[in-house]
Amino acid sequence: MSILVINPGSTSTKVALYKGDDTLAAEELQHSREKMAGFRRVADQFDYRMRLVAEFLAKTGTDPKRIRAVVARGGLLRPLEGGVYEVSDAMVDDLQSARYGEHACNLGGVLALPLARHWGVPAYVVDPVVTDEMMDKARLTGLPGLFRRSIFHALNQRGVARMVAGRLGVEYPHSNFIVCHMGGGVSIGAHRRGRVVDVINALDGEGPFTPERTGGLPLVPILDMLHNGERDYAELRTTILSQGGLVAHLGINDPRLLLARVDQGDEHAALVFRAMAYGIARYIVSMAPALTNDEGGLDLAAVVLTGGLARSVPLVEEIARQVSFLGPVEVVPGEVEMAALAQGAVRALNGTEPVRTYRAD
Numbered sequence: 001m002s003i004l005v006i007n008p009g010s011t012s013t014k015v016a017l018y019k020g021d022d023t024l025a026a027e028e029l030q031h032s033r034e035k036m037a038g039f040r041r042v043a044d045q046f047d048y049r050m051r052l053v054a055e056f057l058a059k060t061g062t063d064p065k066r067i068r069a070v071v072a073r074g075g076l077l078r079p080l081e082g083g084v085y086e087v088s089d090a091m092v093d094d095l096q097s098a099r100y101g102e103h104a105c106n107l108g109g110v111l112a113l114p115l116a117r118h119w120g121v122p123a124y125v126v127d128p129v130v131t132d133e134m135m136d137k138a139r140l141t142g143l144p145g146l147f148r149r150s151i152f153h154a155l156n157q158r159g160v161a162r163m164v165a166g167r168l169g170v171e172y173p174h175s176n177f178i179v180c181h182m183g184g185g186v187s188i189g190a191h192r193r194g195r196v197v198d199v200i201n202a203l204d205g206e207g208p209f210t211p212e213r214t215g216g217l218p219l220v221p222i223l224d225m226l227h228n229g230e231r232d233y234a235e236l237r238t239t240i241l242s243q244g245g246l247v248a249h250l251g252i253n254d255p256r257l258l259l260a261r262v263d264q265g266d267e268h269a270a271l272v273f274r275a276m277a278y279g280i281a282r283y284i285v286s287m288a289p290a291l292t293n294d295e296g297g298l299d300l301a302a303v304v305l306t307g308g309l310a311r312s313v314p315l316v317e318e319i320a321r322q323v324s325f326l327g328p329v330e331v332v333p334g335e336v337e338m339a340a341l342a343q344g345a346v347r348a349l350n351g352t353e354p355v356r357t358y359r360a361d
Contacts, residue, residue, distance in 0.1 A: 001068040003113070005193035005341045006053060008073060008107040011036070013049055015056045017067075018342035025060040040179040043096045049107055053115070055223020057173040058294065070116040073107030073155065073337070076101035082196065082355050083153060087113045087123035091358040105129065120310040124355070126344030127154045129194065138198040139289065142185050152187035152199045153345055159340025160306045160332040161191050167330065168301055173193045175301040176291045178326070180284050180319075181335075182309035184212040184242075184253070188283050198290040205240050208279030210223070211253040211309070214244030215279060237328075246272065277315055281322035288326060300327040308334060 002024055007014040011033070016026035029052050039045045057318040074085070085091070087109040093099075095106040110127050116123035131154035139147045158172075165172040173194035180188045187214045190301070200207040202215075209215035217240070219274030225231045231239075239248065247253050249272045250261070261269035285302060293299040303323050305316055310333040320329040347353035 001026060002062075002066055003342050003345045004057075004062075004067050005314075005338050005345075006070065006072040006108055006111050007337055008049060008111070010104045013052050015053055016338050016342070017060065017062060018339070020346065021095060021339070021343070023141065025056075025062075025340075027056055027059075029056075041101050042098065042104055043110070045104075046110060050111055050114075053111060054124035064119045067119055067121060069122050069124060069345045069349055070112040070119075070339045071110040071124045071126060073105050073341065075106035075108055076103050076132070077128060077130050077358065078361050079130050079150065080358070081133055081356070082251045084129045084344045084353055085125050085128070085356045085358050087116070087125060088358055089113075089361045094360055100130070122348070122355075124345050126341050127158045129154055130303055133195040133197060134199060135197045137288070142177035148199075149201055149204055149350070150196070150199045151201045151203045152189055152196070153183075153209045153335075154189075154342050155183040155195070155337050156306060156335045157181055157187070157189050157191070157196070159336040159343070160304050162301055162343070163332060163336060164304050164330045168328075170301055176299050177301055177304055178284055178287045178291070180280065181303065182210070182280065182307040182315075184210060186210045186213075186215075186280060186307075186309075187265060188287055190287040192252045192291055198287060200287075203241075207283050208244040209276060211246045211255060212242050213245065214240045214248070216323065232284075238240075247275070255309055255315060259312070259314055273315075274318070277318035278322065281319045281330075284319070285324050285326065298326065302328045302330045306329050306332040306334060306335065310334070329356060 003018045005016045005018060011031050013029045017024040017358040074331050077094055077100055091109050092113055095110050098106060112123040131149040141148060160173045161177045161179050165175055177191040179191055187202045189196040189201035190198040202213060207215050246258060250269060252258060258269055258273055262273055288298055291298060291300055303326055310316055312333055316331055348355045
């Protein structure tokens with residue numbers, strides 16, 4: 001028996017078949033920007049993406065009778081606790097209508113439910129991006145009415161934390177981790193006994209600068225820039241989210257090119273490299289108070305570095321050098337989203353993790 005995994009993204013659809021931890025077949029189907037531009041709304045892509053899933057099943061000779069469950073990437077829903085959720089009509093309604101935002105990941109549950117119903121098996125989503133378990137004291141800011149939000153790489157962060165827990169011989173629900181996902185943006189989560197109680201949210205402009213994002217900036221000078229007309233709102237927002245960091249400093253977004261310039265003796269590139277590593281390390285350390293025990297000591301199984309930037313050995317070494325006083329530093333390069341989805345479905349089917357019910361507001 002196998003599990004069908006569907007992970008729709010903005011420019012690709014990942015489809016795979018798993019049996020336990022083993023990948024039976026997998027394919028990443030790329031979509032051109034021209035093709036995607038032909039759809040007015042994400043929901044309009046349903047037939048196109050469903051056809052791709054059907055072609056994958058036909059190509060792999062998959063017998064639907066051998067599929068035990070369908071699991072998909074969770075979309076933009078109301079804020080939820082992490083875990084495994086059964087896909088329901090209420091969930092699909094919110095995803096199709098883009099009630100909480102428009103993104104390709106909304107198609108995950110929308111694709112999974114009709115397939116699962118046709119085959120008479122359950123459909124799940126696991127640790128959606130809207131996972132919100134943040135402590136109230138971490139949510140509050142110094143401006144009443146403005147709260148920090150929990151938006152992070154929930155699926156991959158939880159997936160790699162579980163993987164590292166297995167390596168260390170501990171159980172994820174009973175251990176503490178600081179997980180740093182490093183990609184175009186950097187999100188950092190304090191995982192306390194299986195709950196992510198604080199998050200550095202890259203999407204809202206928090207945290208260190210990254211290949212493409214500015215990270216946190218001094219607020220008063222930013223206000224002065226807007227007031228003086230040096231930057232307008234749209235330009236500044238674009239810079240913060242996609243044209244900052246390495247792009248702004250050096251005109252590149254690839255850390256390999258950064259390291260090449262460092263090796264060539266570029267002193268400014270060397271400073272930018274050290275500053276980026278230091279910033280990431282500084283925000284990792286800032287998660288420590290969320291994981292202190294009643295006696296005031298730090299209770300931490302490991303710091304985990306993951307994401308595309310974790311493939312850069314010099315960057316990982318520079319960060320690890322500055323955070324290793326917290327505890328062991330474990331590295332999981334890239335991402336494990338497909339495996340994390342499959343493993344979530346296995347836990348649900350085996351009864352080792354409760355299946356949650358989505359209720360619309």
